[in-house]
Amino acid sequence: MTTRTRPGRAVGELLRDWRRTRGLSQLDLSIEAGVSARHLSFVETGRSRPSPDLIMRLTERLDMPLAERNLVLLAGGYAPAYSSHELSDPELAPLRAALRQILDGHSPYPAVLVDRHWRLVEANPAVALFTAGAEPHLLTPPVNVLRLSLHPGGMASRISNLPEWRAHLLARLRQQAATTDDPALRDLLQELRGYPGGGDVAAPTSEGASRVVIPLRYRHGERELCFISTTTLFGTPLDVTVAGLAVEAFFPADPVTTAALHALTPAAHPR
Known part of the structure; x- marks a missing residue:
């Protein structure tokens, strides 16, 4: 509210x-x-x-x-026009099946399903690449994927272009909070701004994928993996829960990352 x-x-x-x-x-x-x-x-x-x-x-x-x-x-004295189901409700079974198909079909590349407050709802096994080594409290449900991304005990220490990626995420969250007037999103924005790693604005780099999109450059062992991300929303939602869902999918931005992801056998992902 x-x-x-x-x-x-x-x-x-x-x-x-x-x-x-x-x-x-x-x-x-x-x-x-x-x-x-x-x-x-x-x-x-x-x-x-x-x-x-x-x-x-x-x-x-x-x-x-x-x-x-x-x-x-x-x-105004009228009944609500839009339903509000739990994702586990029988009415949303076809939707759950479609979402599971999207997540599983994206493997071996990472993909997550989040709600309107960026809480993790589902993920495919490849997301273990990002959660490995994170502090346990960041993986305790409900997992907030933005907090996991920017917290020093989460992914932040392994993001090579942290100032750039951080500024990108904060800009998205700032716009979402302003558009929805959601106090929970404003509180999350305030929290994330307090994490180290740069300001709200960072100059983009100028090589590879960075020339057209902001990439995620992530260190995994001895290698640096490079990803581009996409967001998928439901085009015609008539349910409050469905309207808040989004699939965040990561694609390899170079041949090295493609080969590395196909070679990895991810561990079980958090639920």
Whole structure:
């Protein structure tokens, strides 16, 4: 729950605060939502009660997280529009199977499934390459993959380009926290900023994969492995849990890394 959508606040106040956060005027939002600016003003000041259809249109145009859209509907006196299942629920069995197929199919390259707070949900065995040698408390569930990445007792000591990689992760988290207004993400950002390894901004290197993307350069034994990463989200989520899931997959960025990953036999991964 965000500070904007805490219980007891009127529906108009919530919509107004999210509009301001998105940097939109009443006229801008009214045009995008297909409603008059006068009516939107009445809604925000509490002089008019919005219909559930109008709330849905406004929250969609404001690109609000699904959980927050539900809370705005509740504030307006309506039932939530989006379900919120546990990943273990029977209704999500096809989704779990698809996710498992994605993770397993990515082997022998590392891939993880994370929730909206960057907590590890699933991983394939190749992720053991990154978790080997990490301090036990970082691998105690719920494992936060950003904390594991940047903590001195986690992956950080083996990341060759730590300032660059750290700045990349912090920028992603900072944008996510601002977009969602999630206090848990803001707290995580504050924590990670306190770890050593550089500032929030680092100049990119200029060789190999770094010319087009920011790579992860990771020391494994006597070798330095180089990865590029991708993020996969569900394109049409209608469930709060599903909307927060992401697959973070790592691909080899050079032939040396490709050969090394195919030669490795990873240990069991954390759950």
